[in-house]
Amino acid sequence: MLSAVAFSVLGFVILVAAINCISAENVIHGAYWLLLCAIGVAGMTWFMGAEYLAVTQLLLYAGAVSILTIFTVMVTHRSYESACTESKLSVSAVILSLAFLGLVAYGIIMTPELAAFTTAQEPMELADFGAELFAIDGHAFAFEIASLVLLAALIAAVWWSKDSDLDGERIAKDKAARIEDPLSEHSATLNAPLRDEKKEQQSAEGQEDSHA
């Protein structure tokens, strides 16, 4: 099902998005290009017969990871200046990555066994895949380890990004400040548009009166 048309269109989108992502001067633009790149990769995965993986990819990368990245950029690069870094072409990096690409491509092309695989396999049933994933003699153990890794990552992420200043004293201060009026911080924003409207109306009427 992966026709040359779909492959070239998606491949073009993915490569353009990836190149724009790594060369964007503004980090937030890079994050949006990464989102497009993830969507393209999900599309290509879909057309290669792995629909379940495509949907997972879409949810995980295009959904969660991109949003997380964008939020991190928003937290760490508050100003326009800090979000921008100049993106000069680094010659040594180009040489290194091209050398890598050349080697891998050489290896792929010089391996005749790879060219022999031309017929696409029938995609497996999702139910079979699930059964094998959770079978005891299948990959159940690795799956459990993976979930432990995720748990460790979760705890580590919380630990690292925790605000170390947030000690008991500050919590108590916050509590004392907020118990009186929980909306005190927000009431200004809540009422602002209405107040502005009214003021504008009144000033407009004042102008009319002066004309009259």
Add this chain to the structure above:
Amino acid sequence: MGLKGIVLEVANIATAIACLPGSYSFDGMIFTNALAPVTSWVPQLNLWWVALAPLFPFFGFALLICLPRELRKTLRYVPIACLTMSFFIAVAAAIAIWPGGPVNEAFYTLQWTLGHIGAIPLTLSLAVDSLAVIMLLMVSIVGLCVQIYSLHYMKDDERIGWFYCIMSLFLAAMLGFVLSGNILLQFALWEIMGVCSYFLIGFWYRNKAPRQASQKAFLVTRAGDVGFFIALSAIFVAAQSFELSQIFATAASWSPFLLAVVCLGLIWAAIGKSAQFPMSIWLPDAMAGPTSGSALIHAATMVVAGVFLLLRMLPVLTLYPLAMNIILAVGVITALYGGLLACFQKELKRVLAFSTISQLGFLFAALGVGAGFVAAFHTITHAFFKALLFLAAGAIIAATGTKYMQEMGGLAKRMPVTFASFSIGAFALAGVVPLSGFFSKDEIFKALLHHGHDTGNYLAFAGIAIAGALTAFYVFKSWFTIFFGKPQTEGSANARDASTLETVPIAVLAVLAAVTGLAVIPLGVFLGYPAGWPPLYMVAISTGVMVFGASMGFLAYAYRTQLKTTFARPSYATASAAIAADTYLNALYQHVIIRPYFWLSYALWRLDVQILDSAVDGVTWLYQQFARLSYIFDVRVIDGAVNGISWIYVAKTRAAKWFDDHIIDGIVNGASWSFVLSSRLARIFDVRVIDGFVNGLGQLSVIIGGRLRTVQSGEVQWYQRLMLGAGIVLLAAFVIVFVLRGL
């Protein structure tokens, strides 16, 4: 052969060029002809090229978004060219399927199987039916006018390229939306339209008002999208497919619960998107965007999408009478509410915004009685005259430099072309006899009056009639205020007609707004509905309503000074200002949604701090107690045991010491004397020979280290590159060995 034959011949030649004829199947795409060939001289009605209508503007978007700002600005003509192509495609499609047919019966379906969910194929499809074609025409005409108008209107904005980019995507999504024969595709395009409206409303994002308005619009319509999503899920459960044809075929056999969920979800979605009564708060604020963007949102794309969704799904909705009644009630309430609030507005664009809300209420009312053709007809006429009014209002505001109607005045002589066009639009909105709005509004009155004969229906009819009178009232009041009397400010006194680029699209829309109504019978034929000229008593009723509203509007204008003194009284002034700002509905949201939300989050925060944190403290306390107990155990029991053991050990050691001192020391002293002697000899060797060698080595490593020190620059990326370089050398060795072995 005629025009239709020529179009089909051209299409067939194009098909042949594109290598698409014959098998009707390539690469996962399946082409089907739903209808038999209409006439004998056309072998097959192959309409694949209609799919290009949304693709051309999408191409314009995709091209512009990849370009830097300056180039984007230079290439802003590309979207216009693309949309012109879409327009020609729409015209060709209309000719090709002439004389049309019933709504939802596709002449041609382009279906594409994406994959499978279990055993159910997941398809996307475009269906060309008469409704889709007529909407394609309307959207491309209005979009073209708006885009040409924006060339001059937005010319001083440095981000005009981005504006065209977003407009192009917006129009592509709307064209795809009307053409889509698949509700999943509709949902995707619906969301794209939501994003585009966010960008258009917040176009001037450096100011606070557009930023807030765009967020409000996005959030409120998103709240509606939840309904769409629920309906979508229920549809897939019920019909096992997203295809509209499949949905219509199976809808009658759905379980009542699923039918109710689908209908209520769709209504929820349409209320959010089309700014109907409880969720109308975003539309007036959306005026903060550029006027030409507002014209697009109000006339051709965003709000029409909600109505169009219900129009498409009408075969499902009619199966559930409660849904129809809800639509009718929402429509009537919104028509009244929008019309009433429009009367209190002081800004020209806000009058038009509330007028849009009110007119969409008319459309909902028509849908509520199941009058699909009437709703489609009024959608089209409303699109023309409302786009016209917005574009003309943009020109007036730009010329006079004020957005308040009281500061205008006397523009009839100063801006004749705009005056003539605006008058046509305004009269069409009010429903003056030969203009388009008259016919479509008449059809709505007729549909409501003939629908049923119980109290509810008469109430609905009365509500819509009052809303019609209100429409005439605010239209004429605004019209007189803007165009007659004396100019109230210097800007208004110096106002002139805008450049030709702005007046020509306005004039084109004016012609369409004037004559579309006269085409009611051909339109009815095209959409497969037996439309006719309005009967005389309907003309009498609607003209009477219009004349009553218009004369009240004239009176309000004539006695404006008296009215002003009346309304200057504090109680009136506050109330009218509050109504004008739509404060009550906003306050309702404040009290019903926003404040409870803050209270909930506050409660959750307290739960976190007081209960969860004390639970954690409790666990810590328990752990401390456990630690203390084990300390006591350690000191009393284990230490005592250890002390006892060590006392025994000390006694044993004392005995051993005596043995050591007296016997072993003698032997050891003798041995050590001989060792001292030999080590003196060794020291001489060590100092002279070995130290010299070691020092030499040390100096060598100092020299090498000094050189290598520069490698350790401390830059992470330098280390990365070093590492990668080493890795590549290894990889090279591996690949070469591997390949050589393979050869």
Add this chain to the structure above:
Amino acid sequence: MPEVGLVTALLFSATLFSVGLYGAISRKAAVSILMSLEIMLFAITLNLVALARFVPGAQPHAWFFIIFIMVLGAAEIAIGLSLVVALYRRARTSKVEDLRELKG
């Protein structure tokens, strides 16, 4: 309509990987480096998907690998981004070129 073979797909993912590699070793902002790592993970995913499609018998194992790559990618990005946040808190910067404490 011709099908795309295994070699083309592998070459494409190698190209995508090199693009990510270039970003990872040339960008200055820490978030950009993490995004480049994500692109490299995408390339590996595509590689495995292509192998699963064309090599007989590779399917379940390649799919398991992809799932685990996704898990590890999610873990990596979560820790990486929280490190960026922590870095920003301590050093008030998130550009790796400002971090030279390793300098010998």
